[in-house]
Amino acid sequence: VIKEKSYLGQNILHCLIQFSSRSSRVNFIDKFKALTDLCPEALEIKDDSGRLPLHLACEFALSEAIAYLCQYYPESTKKAAAVPIGARGYPKFARGSIPLHLLLQTYRPKLQDVERLVNIYPEGIWEGIRPGINALTYACTGNVFDYCARKLPKTESSLVLGGEGFPFLFSNDKAVTIGGLMPQLEFFHCFPNYFYDFNGEGWFHMVGCLQGNPSIVDLALTVPALLLASLHTANDNFRQIILRSSVRKLKLRLVDSDQKTMEKVSEPKPRWNVGNFVVDMLREAKLSALVVESGSGELNISESCASKIVDFLKDNTTLRILSLPSLELTSVQLNCLFKILKLHNSTLEHLDIRNPILDHRMEKIQYYARLNQCGRSKLRIPTATAAVLVELLSPREVDSIKRSTSLLGGQTRPTSELSGNGDRSFRNEMDRLNVIYGLLRETPSVWCSAS
Numbered sequence: 001v002i003k004e005k006s007y008l009g010q011n012i013l014h015c016l017i018q019f020s021s022r023s024s025r026v027n028f029i030d031k032f033k034a035l036t037d038l039c040p041e042a043l044e045i046k047d048d049s050g051r052l053p054l055h056l057a058c059e060f061a062l063s064e065a066i067a068y069l070c071q072y073y074p075e076s077t078k079k080a081a082a083v084p085i086g087a088r089g090y091p092k093f094a095r096g097s098i099p100l101h102l103l104l105q106t107y108r109p110k111l112q113d114v115e116r117l118v119n120i121y122p123e124g125i126w127e128g129i130r131p132g133i134n135a136l137t138y139a140c141t142g143n144v145f146d147y148c149a150r151k152l153p154k155t156e157s158s159l160v161l162g163g164e165g166f167p168f169l170f171s172n173d174k175a176v177t178i179g180g181l182m183p184q185l186e187f188f189h190c191f192p193n194y195f196y197d198f199n200g201e202g203w204f205h206m207v208g209c210l211q212g213n214p215s216i217v218d219l220a221l222t223v224p225a226l227l228l229a230s231l232h233t234a235n236d237n238f239r240q241i242i243l244r245s246s247v248r249k250l251k252l253r254l255v256d257s258d259q260k261t262m263e264k265v266s267e268p269k270p271r272w273n274v275g276n277f278v279v280d281m282l283r284e285a286k287l288s289a290l291v292v293e294s295g296s297g298e299l300n301i302s303e304s305c306a307s308k309i310v311d312f313l314k315d316n317t318t319l320r321i322l323s324l325p326s327l328e329l330t331s332v333q334l335n336c337l338f339k340i341l342k343l344h345n346s347t348l349e350h351l352d353i354r355n356p357i358l359d360h361r362m363e364k365i366q367y368y369a370r371l372n373q374c375g376r377s378k379l380r381i382p383t384a385t386a387a388v389l390v391e392l393l394s395p396r397e398v399d400s401i402k403r404s405t406s407l408l409g410g411q412t413r414p415t416s417e418l419s420g421n422g423d424r425s426f427r428n429e430m431d432r433l434n435v436i437y438g439l440l441r442e443t444p445s446v447w448c449s450a451s
Contacts, residue, residue, distance in 0.1 A: 009046075009049075011042055013036070013042050013043070013045075014051070014053060016028070016035070017053060017057055017062060018056060028062075028064065028065075029064040029065065032065060033068065036072065043069065043072065043073040043076065050080070052099075053069060053076070054076040055099050055102060057069055058106075059106070061103060061109055061110070063110055063112070067116060077098070077100070077121040077124065078098065078121050081098075100114070100117045100118065100135060104139045104140070104144065105140075108141050109144060111143055111147060114144055114147060115147070118151060125151045131158040132160035132189065134148075134156070135152075136152065136161065137161060138166065140168070140169055142174065149178075149181060152181065157184060157185055157215070158186065158187040159181065159188050160189045160190075161178070161190045161192070162222070163189060163191035167193050168191070168193055169192065170192035170195050170222075171202065175206040176202070178190070178206050179208070180209075182206075182209040185215060186217050187217070187218040189219075189220035189251075195224070200224065208241060210241050210247070211244050211245060212245070213246060214246050216246060219249065220249075220252075221253070222252075222255055223238075223254050224254075225294075238277075239281070242281065243284050248286065248287055249287065250281065250285070250287055250291070251291040251292075253293050253294070254295060254296075254299065255294075255295035255297075271297060271298045271300055273301075273302070274299050274300070275301040275304075278290070278301065278305065278324065279308045279309060282312045282316075283312060288318055290319065290323070291321065291322075291323040291352075292323070292326075293323070299325075300326065301324065306328070306330075306333055307333060309327065310340065313340050314344050316345065316347070316348075317347050319348055320348060321349065321350045322348060322350070323351075323352035324352065325352060326354065327354060328353070334361045334365075337365055341365055341369065341372075346371075346376045346377040346380050348372055349372045350373075351365065351366065351369050368438075370435065370438075378392065379442040384446055388446075389440075389443060392439055
C-alpha cells in the first residue's frame with residue numbers, strides 16, 4: 001500500500017509531505033518515520049515529475065523531513081528531478097533540479113537545512129543546468145547567499161544572478177560578497193529583479209572590482225540608468241572601469257533605479273541619453289559584443305553619435321555583435337552602413353537596430369551580416385584559396401540552428417548571436433542558396449581558376 005501511486009504518480013510519502021505543508025505538522029515526522037520503517041524503499045520512489053520525497057520536503061522547506069531524509073537516504077540529495085517543476089510560485093522550467101535548488105527558492109530557507117544538504121553533497125553548490133546557473137543563482141536571503149559564496153570553489157568561473165525567471169534581490173551587502181568572487185570569474189551576468197535600499201554605493205563597489213580585473217571576459221549587468229546616462233562623473237567612472245578590465249563581451253540593461261521592481265513602468269517613460277557612452281565603448285574598448293537595452297525606459301542616441309557609430313564599423317575587425325534597439329539611422333546613415341558592410345566590414349555577424357518599415361537597405365545590411373556569419377572574412381584576404389571556398393560551401397544541415405534563451409530579455413535567439421562564434425548552419429533552403437551565391441560573388445577569381 002505504501003508503494004502504491006496516485007494518479008499523479010505519488011506514493012503516500014509524497015502525499016504526507018504535501019498535506020503537512022498545508023496543515024498542522026503535529027506528529028508529522030512520527031508518522032513519516034513509521035511509514036518508512038515499514039517500507040524503506042518508498043524513499044526511493046519518484047513521482048511523475050521525477051521528484052523524490054526529499055524534493056518535496058525541500059520545496060516546502062520542511063526542516064524535520066529534510067533532516068530525516070538526509071539521514072536515511074542521503075543519496076537523494078544528488079538526484080535531479082526529471083521534468084519542469086515549481087517552488088513557492090517561482091517558475092522553474094529547467095530540467096534537473098536537485099533538492100538544494102528547490103530549497104533555496106523557498107521564502108527564507110533555514111541556513112541549517114542548506115548546510116545539511118551541502119555537507120552531504122558539496123557539488124550541489126556549483127551543479128546547475130548550464131555554466132553559471134548554480135546555488136548562488138537561487139539563493140535570495142543574505143546569510144544563505146554568503147554561505148553559498150564561501151562554498152563556491154575557486155575553479156568555478158561562471159556566475160548568473162537573476163534573469164530568465166530567477167528572482168534576485170540586489171543589496172549593498174550582496175554586492176560586497178559578489179565583489180569578492182570577481183577575481184575568479186570569466187563569465188558574469190547580473191540582472192536583479194529588485195533593488196533593496198539602493199543608493200549606488202553597493203553597485204559601484206561591485207563594478208569597481210572589475211577595474212584591472214584580468215579574468216572577466218563576458219559581462220552582462222543591469223545598470224541604474226541615472227548613474228550611466230545623467231551623472232557625468234558616474235558615467236566616466238564606469239567607462240574607465242570597463243576600459244581597464246579584460247571585458248570583451250558587454251551587455252547592459254538600463255533600468256530606473258527609483259522603481260522597487262525592474263518591471264516596465266507606466267507612461268511617461270524616462271528617456272536616457274546613452275550615445276556618448278556607446279561611442280566611447282566602441283572606440284576605446286576592444287569589444288567583440290556590445291548590447292545596450294532598456295528595461296524600464298527609452299534610450300536615446302543622437303544623430304551625431306549614430307554617425308560616429310556607423311563610421312567606427314568601417315575599420316573595426318573585432319566587433320561581431322552589436323545590439324542597439326534604440327539606434328535609428330537616417331537615410332544617409334543607412335546608405336553609409338550598407339556600403340561599409342558591402343565593401344569593408346566582414347566581421348560584424350549580428351546587427352540589431354531600429355528597423356525602418358519596409359526599408360530594403362536593412363535587408364541588404366542583414367544579408368551581408370549573414371555572409372559574415374558564414375566566414376566571409378576568410379575570402380577577403382589575398383591568400384584565400386579554393387580549398388577555403390570549398391570548405392565554406394560544404395553541405396551543412398538545414399534548419400540546424402541551435403536556439404538558446406537570451407538573458408537580456410527572455411527572447412529566443414541563435415546561440416551565435418550571443419556567443420559571437422558565428423552561425424555556420426543553414427536556416428532553410430533559401431538561406432542556403434543566398435549564402436552560397438553571396439560567397440561565390442566574393443572571390444570569382446578563386447572559383448574560376450579552380451574550375
